Structure formats: C-alpha cells, structure tokens
Amino acid sequence: MANTKPESRERVIIKADDLGKILKILKRKSYKTIGPTLQEKAIIYDEIRDVDDLPIGWTDKQEKGSYRLERRTDGAYFGYNVGPHSWKKFLSPPEVRLWSARKSENGFDLHEDDHEIPNYAFIGVRSCDLHAIQTLDNVFLGGNYQDKIYGDRRQENFIVAVNCTEAGGTCFCASLGTGPKSDKGFDLALTEIINDEGHYFVVEIGSEKGSEIMDEVSTRKAGPEMIHMADLRVEKAAKSMGRQLNTDRLRDLLFANYQHPEWEEVANRCLSCANCTMVCPTCFCHTNEEVTDLDGNNAERWRRWDSCFTLDFTYIHGGSVRKSTRSRYRQWMTHKLASWHDQFGTSGCVGCGRCITWCPVGIDITEIADTIRKSGELPDKTVEQPQ
Amino acid sequence: MDYEADIMTKTETIPDPMQPRRFRINNVTWETPETFTHELIPIDKGPTFTFEPGQFNMIYLYGVGEIPISISGDPENSSRLFHTTRVVGSVTQRLQHLKPGDTLGIRGPYGKGWPVDEATGKDILIIAGGIGLAPLRPVIYQLLSHREQYGHITLLYGTRSPDKILYYEQLKKWISRFDMLDVKVTVDHASGNWRGHVGVVTRLLSKAMFEPENTAAFVCGPEIMMRFVAMDLKKHKVPENQVYLSMERNFKCGLGFCGHCQLGSYFICKDGPVFTYDTIKSYLSLKEV
Amino acid sequence: MENLEKILLGHPFFKNIEGDYLNLIVGCASNVRFEQDEIIFREGQEADQFYIIREGTVALDLQDPGSGKITIDTLTDGEILGWSWLVPPYYWRFDARATKMTRAISLDGKCLRNKCENDHDLGYELLKRFALIIDQRLQATRLQLLDVYGLRS
Numbered sequence: 001m002a003n004t005k006p007e008s009r010e011r012v013i014i015k016a017d018d019l020g021k022i023l024k025i026l027k028r029k030s031y032k033t034i035g036p037t038l039q040e041k042a043i044i045y046d047e048i049r050d051v052d053d054l055p056i057g058w059t060d061k062q063e064k065g066s067y068r069l070e071r072r073t074d075g076a077y078f079g080y081n082v083g084p085h086s087w088k089k090f091l092s093p094p095e096v097r098l099w100s101a102r103k104s105e106n107g108f109d110l111h112e113d114d115h116e117i118p119n120y121a122f123i124g125v126r127s128c129d130l131h132a133i134q135t136l137d138n139v140f141l142g143g144n145y146q147d148k149i150y151g152d153r154r155q156e157n158f159i160v161a162v163n164c165t166e167a168g169g170t171c172f173c174a175s176l177g178t179g180p181k182s183d184k185g186f187d188l189a190l191t192e193i194i195n196d197e198g199h200y201f202v203v204e205i206g207s208e209k210g211s212e213i214m215d216e217v218s219t220r221k222a223g224p225e226m227i228h229m230a231d232l233r234v235e236k237a238a239k240s241m242g243r244q245l246n247t248d249r250l251r252d253l254l255f256a257n258y259q260h261p262e263w264e265e266v267a268n269r270c271l272s273c274a275n276c277t278m279v280c281p282t283c284f285c286h287t288n289e290e291v292t293d294l295d296g297n298n299a300e301r302w303r304r305w306d307s308c309f310t311l312d313f314t315y316i317h318g319g320s321v322r323k324s325t326r327s328r329y330r331q332w333m334t335h336k337l338a339s340w341h342d343q344f345g346t347s348g349c350v351g352c353g354r355c356i357t358w359c360p361v362g363i364d365i366t367e368i369a370d371t372i373r374k375s376g377e378l379p380d381k382t383v384e385q386p387q
Numbered sequence: 388m389d390y391e392a393d394i395m396t397k398t399e400t401i402p403d404p405m406q407p408r409r410f411r412i413n414n415v416t417w418e419t420p421e422t423f424t425h426e427l428i429p430i431d432k433g434p435t436f437t438f439e440p441g442q443f444n445m446i447y448l449y450g451v452g453e454i455p456i457s458i459s460g461d462p463e464n465s466s467r468l469f470h471t472t473r474v475v476g477s478v479t480q481r482l483q484h485l486k487p488g489d490t491l492g493i494r495g496p497y498g499k500g501w502p503v504d505e506a507t508g509k510d511i512l513i514i515a516g517g518i519g520l521a522p523l524r525p526v527i528y529q530l531l532s533h534r535e536q537y538g539h540i541t542l543l544y545g546t547r548s549p550d551k552i553l554y555y556e557q558l559k560k561w562i563s564r565f566d567m568l569d570v571k572v573t574v575d576h577a578s579g580n581w582r583g584h585v586g587v588v589t590r591l592l593s594k595a596m597f598e599p600e601n602t603a604a605f606v607c608g609p610e611i612m613m614r615f616v617a618m619d620l621k622k623h624k625v626p627e628n629q630v631y632l633s634m635e636r637n638f639k640c641g642l643g644f645c646g647h648c649q650l651g652s653y654f655i656c657k658d659g660p661v662f663t664y665d666t667i668k669s670y671l672s673l674k675e676v
Numbered sequence: 677m678e679n680l681e682k683i684l685l686g687h688p689f690f691k692n693i694e695g696d697y698l699n700l701i702v703g704c705a706s707n708v709r710f711e712q713d714e715i716i717f718r719e720g721q722e723a724d725q726f727y728i729i730r731e732g733t734v735a736l737d738l739q740d741p742g743s744g745k746i747t748i749d750t751l752t753d754g755e756i757l758g759w760s761w762l763v764p765p766y767y768w769r770f771d772a773r774a775t776k777m778t779r780a781i782s783l784d785g786k787c788l789r790n791k792c793e794n795d796h797d798l799g800y801e802l803l804k805r806f807a808l809i810i811d812q813r814l815q816a817t818r819l820q821l822l823d824v825y826g827l828r829s
Contacts, residue, residue, distance in 0.1 A: 098405045101449060106430055107490020108449040110406060143657065145642040151401040258673060285646030287639050288405075290452045299450045301405070306645070313647060316637050317475060327675035335649065342652035385669035386651055386676065517825035547825040575820050577747045582775045585735065585750040587819045594752065609824035615815075 006183060009204050010211070011227055012219035016077060016192075016199040020051040021217050022160070026121045029213075031158055034090060035123035036083070041069060043083040045090075048123060051077065062169040062242070062353065065362030074194045081168035082126055082352050086281030087133055090120055091153045092140070098149070098288065098301040108299070119156035125186065127179030128171075128352040130161055132281035134185055138344045139284050149303065158209060161186035165193075165233040169242035170353030172366060176247060178350045180237045188213070191230035202230040243353060245366045246373060250347075251338040254369075255383040257376040258330065266368055267326035269361045274307035276355035276363075277332065282340075282348050283307070308332055333365060334386070404642055407447040407492025408433060410468060412485055418471065419551050422518060423483060424459065427468040427491065436465055436493075440525030441500025441633060441661045445641045446470065446482070447492030454478045455638040455656075457522035458496060462529055468493070471521035471553070497641040498660050501631060503529050506603035510538040512595060512625075514616050516545050516588055516608020520553045522633055523607050531567055540568040541595040545588025545612070548574050549581045569596065588612065589619045599624040607633040614671050617664045627665035634659050634667065651676055680705050683781065687728060689756060689805055697798050700791060704784035710734075710774035716757075723760035723768050724786040729753055732778025737771040748820075749813075750775070759806050761785030 014022075023033050027049070035048040038055040048054065060080040061068045072079050096115070101108040125133070133154075140150035164171075164180035173179030182189045187210035190201040202222050205211050222230075277283040287306040292299045306313065309328050314321035322328045340348030349365070356364045410427035417423045429436065443457045454476070460469030474483050485491070503526055511530060515523045530540055542561065546552055552572065562570045571591045573584035584591065588608075602625050606616050613632045620630050636655045639645040648655040651670055653662070670676055681702045684690050690698060708727070710716055716727070716734060727734075734757055736749040748770070751757050760768050762785070792799035 099403075103449070107409060107411070108492075110409075110492075112403065112406065140644060143643055145404045145644075146401045147642070147644050148401045148403045148405070258676075284644070287645060287647070288453065290450060292450045296450055303405075306639075306647070308646065314637055316635065321636065322675045324675060331649075331676075334651075339649070339652040343654070385667070386673060387669055545825075547823065551825065573750075575823065575825065578743055578745060581747060582733075583750070584733075584752070585747045587816050589819065590816055593754075611822055612819070612824050615819050 009206060011222040012203050012205070012214060013222050013226060014201050014203055014217060014219050016201060017051055018217055018219075019077065019190075019201065022188075022213060023048065023050060023123070025213050025216050026158060030119055031121035031156075032118035033121045033123055036078070036080070038069070042067065043069070043080055045083075045085040045087070045122075054078070054124075055080065059166075060168065062171075062357040063362075064170065064356045064364050065359055067357050075199065076192055076194055078124055078162045078190070078192050079166065081164060081166070081171060082129065082354060084279050084354065084358055086279065086352075086354070087122055087125065087129055088136060088281055088284070090122075091133070091136065092147075092150050092284060092286070093153075094305045096149055096303050098303055100298060100300045102299075103297045115152070117152050119158070120153065121158040121160065123160045125159050125161045125182075126164055126173075126352070127161065127182040128173045128350040129281055130159065130182050130185050131173075131176075131178040131350045132352070133159075135282050135340075135344060135346055135348065135350070136284060138346075139282075142344070158213075159186045159188075161189040161206075163189060163191045163230070163234045164237045165191065167237045167241045168353060170356040170364075171241050171351065172243040172245050172353060173351035174238045174241045175243075175245040175366075176347055176349060176351040181231075181234045186210075191234060193226075193230060193233065202226055241351075243351075243356065243364070243366045245349070245351065245369060247347065249378060250369065251341045252383045253373055253376060253378050254334045254338040255386040256379055257372050258334075258386045260372050260376050262368060262371050262375075263326050263330045265371075266329050266363060267324065269363060270325050270329050271361060272309040272311075272325050272328055273360060274309040275358045275360065277307040277309060278305065279354040279358045280336075281350060281352060281354070282336070285313075308335070333368065336365075337369065338386075405494070405640070407445070407453075407494045408436075410491050410493050412487050412489045412491065413467065414487055415485065418553050418555070421474045422471060422551075422553060423474075424469055424471040425485070425491070427470070427493070428466075429468075430490065436468055436496075438462055438465060438496035438525075439500035440503055440529055441522055442496035442498045443522070443638075443641070443660065444468075444470065444493050444495030445497070445638065446478075447494070448478055448482055448485075449490070449492070451481050452478050453492075453494075453639075454482075455497075455641060457633075459521040459524045460528075461532075462525050463532060464528075471518070471524075473518050494641060497656055499658065501526050501605050501633075501661050502603075507533075507536040508538065508601075509629075510597035510602040511540045512592075512597055512602055512604040512620075513540070513542045514588060514592075514604060514606045514608075515543070516612040516616075517547065517551070518553065519606075519608030519612075519633070520544055520546075523605060524554065524557075526605055527561070527568075531564075534567055538598070538601070539596050541597060542568055542570045543573075543588050543591045543595060544571070545573045545575070545591070545608075547576075549577055549579070549583075571595070587615070589615050592616075592619050592623060597625075600626065602629060604630045606631065610634070610671070617668075617671075620664075627668065628663045630664035631661050632664060632667065633661050680707065680781065683730070684728075687754070689728065689809075693801055697801060700798065701783065701788065704787045706782050708780050708782040710778045710780070712774060712776045714774050716772040716774060717768050719768055719770050721768050723758060723766045724784065725782050726756065726758040726761055726785050727780040727782055729755050729757060730779045730781060732780070733775045734778060734780075735773050735775050737773055739771070756806075756809055758785075759810060761789060762803070762806060 037046045057075045140147035161182040186206045189204040285306045336348040409430040414426040447453045456470040459471040636648040639647045643654040643657040735747045
C-alpha cells in the first residue's frame with residue numbers, strides 16, 4: 001500500500017455504522033476482515049462480518065497482572081486498548097506447516113504446502129500494533145533472505161487503523177513515539193468521536209487502496225474544526241498514558257549494566273512462563289519441528305512459536321547457555337530494548353503494555369528500566385558490547 | 388521512530404528458503420570412533436552448490452529433524468559436498484547409521500565465512516581444536532591452491548588424544564609438504580607410542596613463525612579453547628581485528644528468523660559464525676549470554 | 677665455558693640478569709646430551725638439576741597402574757625443564773624422557789639453591805623468572821584439565 005504524505009491526506013467523515021459498509025466492501029473485494037471481538041472475557045482478534053461483531057460499549061481496565069472488561073455508557077466501537085492478541089497471530093501464525101514429505105525411492109519427495117492464504121483486512125489496528133507490524137516487516141523481509149510464511153500473509157494487507165482516544169493503564173506508546181496517532185503504513189485511520197452531534201469517525205485516507213474503498217461510501221469532507229477535535233482527543237490520550245519509559249540512551253544503559261543486581265531481583269519473581277513473549281506484538285522467535293505418522297511414510301515440518309524463556313531455547317552440546325531465569329529475563333529485556341537497535345535500527349518495544357498486563361506476577365518492564373537507570377552506571381561513551 | 392521505506396513489494400512471489408535440496412550420500416568415512424564425514428552428491432537438478440570456507444548447511448534427516456553442520460570440503464572443487472560431524476545428539480545419533488545411497492536434505496550455505504581472500508599477503512595461523520579442524524579444512528584447501536598469495540602458513544591442531552586426530556592421512560600429507568605449510572599437532576594427553584607434542588594447543592604458538600602485525604589467525608574449536616588462544620595471540624601482539632573465531636549456538640533456521648542463535652546483538656547464523664575477536668571480546672567473558 | 681655463557685645470555689629466561697649472577701650460574705652449567713628414549717630423571721629421585729633444552733623433545737610421563745605410561749606434557753627447544761629443585765622436598769614428581777636425541781644445558785640446582793640461601797638477591801632474581809614459567813604452565817594445565825574436546829555427558 002503506497003503511503004501518502006500526511007499533509008496531503010484527505011480526511012472525511014462517516015457515520016459510525018458506515019463502518020459496516022466498509023466491511024462489506026472489503027468482503028466483496030475478497031478480503032478476510034479481522035477485528036476485535038469479545039470472547040471469553042477478553043477482547044481478541046477474530047473474523048468480523050459486521051459492526052455488531054465489535055465489542056461495542058465495552059472498555060478494558062489494565063494494570064500489572066490484571067485485565068478486566070467493564071461496560072461503557074457511550075456505545076463506543078473502539079473504546080478499549082489492546083488485548084492479549086496481536087496481529088502477529090495472523091502474519092506469523094502460532095503453528096504453521098512449512099512442507100510435507102513422503103518416503104520415496106529418492107529418500108523422500110517434498111510437497112510444498114499450498115496454504116489457502118486469505119487477503120487480510122485488519123480492522124482496528126492501534127498505532128503501537130502498526131509499528132509492531134512495521135518492525136516485523138524489517139525482521140522477516142528486510143534482510144538477505146525473506147520469510148515466505150510472513151511475506152505471503154503480509155502482501156495484500158488492508159489496514160484500518162484506529163487512533164486511540166483513551167490511553168490504557170499499562171500503555172506507554174507516547175514514550176516510544178509509536179502512538180497514539182498512526183502516522184503511516186495504513187490504508188485508513190479512524191478517530192472515533194461521540195458527542196451531541198452524533199457518533200462518527202474522522203477517516204484519514206492513507207493510500208490509493210483506501211481511497212478506492214472510501215469512494216464507495218457516502219462521506220463528507222472533514223472541516224478544520226472536526227480535524228482539530230479529533231486531534232485533541234488523540235492528544236489527550238497521549239498525555240494520559242498509564243506508564244512511561246525513559247528511552248534516553250536506554251540501549252547503552254542496559255548494555256552497561258549486565259551485572260546489575262536488579263536482574264537477580266526480577267528473576268526471583270519471574271516464573272519464565274513466557275506469557276510476555278506470547279502477547280508481545282514484536283516477539284518473533286519460533287522453532288521448527290519434525291512430525292511423522294506412525295508408519296513413517298509421511299513427515300511434516302512444522303513451525304511453532306517459541307520463547308527465549310524456555311530452558312532449552314539455547315540448548316547446545318549437552319547443556320543450555322542460558323540456564324538461569326536471571327539470564328533469560330535479561331536476554332528478553334535487553335533484546336527488546338537494546339540489541340534490537342543494533343539489529344533493526346529501532347526499539348523492539350512499541351509501548352503496548354501487554355507484557356505488563358499479562359505477566360502473572362506483574363513484572364513491569366518500565367519499572368525495571370527505571371530501577372536500573374536510578375542505580376546503574378551510564379558511561380559517557382557508547383557501549384559497544386554488553387558488560 | 389523511523390522505518391525504512393516501504394519494504395513490501397507486491398510484484399514477486401517470495402521463494403521459500405525453508406525447502407531443502409536433496410543430496411545422496413556417496414561415501415561415509417569414519418575419521419575417529421565418534422566423528423564421520425559424509426560425501427554428498429545432488430539428486431535434484433539445480434545450480435552447482437558453491438560455498439565459502441566457514442559456511443555451514445542445515446542438514447535435514449527425514450523423520451528426525453534438522454541440524455547445522457559445517458562444510459568441510461574444498462570450496463573450489465564442490466561437485467561433491469563434504470560434512471564432518473561428531474555424534475553428540477539425537478539427530479547425529481541417527482545420522483551416523485546412514486549408508487551410501489541414503490538421502491539427506493540440505494539448506495544453505497549460510498553464514499559469513501573465513502575471509503581468506505582478504506588475508507592475501509599476510510602470514511596465516513590456522514589454530515584448530517578437536518572437531519574445529521573440520522570448518523577450517525576448506526581454508527587450508529584454499530590457501531594451498533593459491534599458495535603464492537600468502538606469507539608463512541602454520542597449522543596448529545590440538546585434540547584430546549592421538550586416537551581422536553581428525554583427517555589423519557591428510558595431516559600426514561600436509562606435514563610432508565613442509566615447503567607449503569608448517570603443521571604442528573598436539574594432544575591433551577597420550578599413552579602408548581605417541582612421540583609428538585603433548586599439551587594444549589596454545590603452547591605451540593611460541594613455535595610458530597609469523598609476523599604478528601601482518602598475521603591473520605583463523606581459530607576454531609570449543610569456546611574455552613578459542614578464548615585461551617585469542618588471549619595468547621593478543622600476548623603475541625596479533626591485532627585483535629585480525630584474529631577470527633567461529634562461534635556456535637543453537638540454530639533452527641539458519642536465516643536469522645527464528646531468534647535462537649542470538650549472541651547479544653548478533654545472529655550467529657548471519658552475522659557470523661566467523662567474527663573478529665574485537666567484535667565479540669566482551670561477549671566471550673560474559674556468562675549465560 | 678664461553679660457549680655456554682653466550683647461550684645462557686641469549687636465552688630469554690636470563691634476560692637482564694646481572695653479570696655477576698650470570699657468571700655464577702655459568703659456573704654451575706654444563707652441556708648434556710640424551711639419546712632417543714633415554715630417561716633423564718625418574719619420579720621420586722632427588723631433584724638436583726634443571727635443564728634448558730637446546731634442541732630436541734622431552735616428554736613428562738606418569739605411570740598409572742591400569743593405563744600404563746601416560747604422557748602429560750612435552751617440552752621442546754628453548755623450554756625450561758624442572759623446578760622441583762627449588763621447592764621442598766626437592767624430589768621429581770614425574771619421569772622425564774627424551775623422545776628423540778636431545779641436547780640441553782644442565783644446571784646444578786643443588787649448588788644454586790645453596791648460593792641463593794646465602795645471597796637473597798640472587799634468589800629473588802631466579803624465583804622471579806621461575807614464577808613466570810610456573811604461571812604459564814599452570815594456565816596451560818588448567819586448559820588441559822578442562823578436557824574441552826571431550827564429549828559432555
């Protein structure tokens with residue numbers, strides 16, 4: 001999807017339930033529309049057919065180790081933040097077959113998997129998640145090799161972003177510059193407004209594809225007042241983040257403090273349950289496994305999500321390199337906030353707060369970083385390698 | 388946050404880097420009681436397999452799994468593919484029973500190898516420990532076939548005991564070519580008729596002929612051994628960015644996607660496995676990184 | 677004797693040693709030669725000498741009742757063999773065997789030991805140099821002990 005420059009983007013207004021029209025148009029164009037739904041007391045991403053599938057009038061209350069849903073009084077379509085799912089569930093699925101093989105006279109014959117890969121339309125993508133998708137683009141497609149699993153699922157994406165008008169209890173996208181306003185990488189970006197004049201969306205058109213869709217919906221041009229009102233709401237969200245992360249020279253700070261006693265402190269609490277890696281929208285580690293049938297005539301190669309918190313993640317020659325929980329927690333956090341910069345040129349964290357919410361013992365990555373900053377060393381020069 | 392310009396291209400289909408290419412085992416040679424070399428020939432048509440010294444392949448054994456193995460053959464004569472491996476885990480336990488005619492899947496070659504081309508004009512030290520001689524053998528082949536481009540070449544090889552010496556006949560041949568290269572072999576301990584050196588491979592360094600400032604050292608073996616060797620090379624005043632080590636971690640994909648092989652900021656499978664000592668010095672002394 | 681003095685002066689072990697001390701040491705030195713497989717000293721014998729290997733190879737062996745002879749180290753050109761003469765109770769802890777024809781300089785350790793007792797400065801000069809050698813061997817031995825090439829269970 002071509003990105004148009006922010007200044008030249010068209011903004012229009014649609015009535016709230018015209019969103020349903022957009023969904024129908026997308027379905028007609030053979031997209032599989034995925035958006036937030038309420039299931040099992042959480043807001044998760046699943047196929048949606050109409051606006052009624054959205055968690056209308058619900059909000060989430062998130063704190064460390066706590067996620068609860070509550071009712072709203074205004075009937076907002078997107079009046080919540082992010083739940084345990086992220087879009088990596090569709091772009092790099094938790095379980096996917098790479099190929100299958102059959103025993104043959106040449107040893108084995110390979111059979112490529114012709115997955116039926118839908119053209120995904122992601123509805124309700126928050127800015128943090130949009131940045132997460134962009135960093136995964138870098139991970140899977142930005143190097144010498146391209147990951148086919150991710151690339152095939154990413155190619156025809158249509159993205160309807162939503163600018164958050166309320167910040168969550170564990171959100172800190174503002175600290176990382178990853179939100180709450182989406183600036184690029186979307187086809188449409190919606191800001192929800194509910195006031196005396198009604199319930200509507202200010203729609204920012206971010207691409208040709210987005211423009212084509214909006215041509216089929218009755219819209220009116222958004223005047224400067226409306227745009228300003230929308231911007232104000234998003235700015236309010238930016239100022240009311242539940243958490244903050246001081247990112248000043250964070251990479252150097254963490255690299256210089258590999259022996260800080262805080263790692264041991266966290267390790268005493270951490271269960272290495274891997275929840276954080278599962279809910280994190282940028283964690284991409286996976287493993288490949290061989291599966292055979294009972295008579296050995298068929299074998300399949302499967303790819304499954306993996307986590308650096310597992311004991312045998314670093315298994316080599318009779319033992320694991322990272323045996324202690326301390327080393328594994330340190331690996332996760334320093335990868336996310338420090339080494340990611342060296343590898344991909346950005347932070348690996350997008351400030352979505354999921355790891356804080358879904359940690360069963362309430363470990364808060366912003367608190368850990370803060371503790372190390374208060375009592376750790378920060379040398380003047382760049383720290384090349386961790387110490 | 389700044390991202391690079393839109394990475395997505397809609398035009399081409401993405402080729403699948405996870406599909407192996409089939410090779411047939413032409414020969415199995417047991418180098419020591421627990422180390423063997425496979426000689427492989429391609430089954431499926433495709434471009435000739437080429438590689439650089441120090442690169443590795445992901446070897447797929449049907450019904451069992453995939454492991455990384457260094458390529459141990461001659462890079463300029465790659466009609467046959469050679470892998471030397473030790474029996475250490477569940478896949479190699481099964482791999483050791485394969486016979487000529489059996490099939491393996493190969494993905495690769497992966498990784499940054501030894502910069503042999505860039506070392507022309509320098510004295511060369513090849514320091515190998517145990518199975519570490521296997522990924523260094525391609526270097527020796529390449530050096531010998533372009534002998535006039537290099538200064539003095541020394542191979543220092545240390546292993547556990549005389550019965551664990553890899554490529555025994557080949558070493559004998561190299562030793563006999565004393566005009567081409569200087570070969571010294573040592574073992575950690577010996578019984579019986581061994582009349583050669585006993586002691587760690589670092590002890591041989593003071594016997595080698597090289598001009599430290601103008602030397603490239605290619606080191607491969609267990610991590611502890613490489614650490615000791617690198618420190619000794621430093622004592623001998625070989626510049627840290629001219630000492631090359633081959634690192635190893637758990638590889639699952641070889642492509643930089645699965646995340647397993649990370650050593651701090653590096654993906655060993657694509658930023659390595661060969662690194663200059665100065666770029667990983669700090670990592671070597673950190674525990675559990 | 678002049679030949680010996682030149683050799684000792686040129687050896688890195690005696691670098692920067694005072695002229696008087698060097699003369700003293702030369703006075704305790706003599707050229708020796710061992711044939712292939714000749715035993716230079718045996719475990720348990722009194723340690724009265726140390727050697728500077730000029731040319732050849734010496735293997736240090738230990739005898740194990742089950743496995744027989746085990747070679748734990750080999751020393752070659754320019755290396756120093758033996759410091760047991762410095763350390764009470766002044767007995768060799770292993771066998772030394774020339775694995776091929778070997779030429780060395782033998783130094784009378786017992787004599788030097790007595791001289792060091794009387795002249796502590798000489799003692800310090802020698803001990804300083806031996807400390808370096810013992811440290812090098814210790815580091816090497818530690819690495820050997822790790823048995824890094826062995827298969828881990």
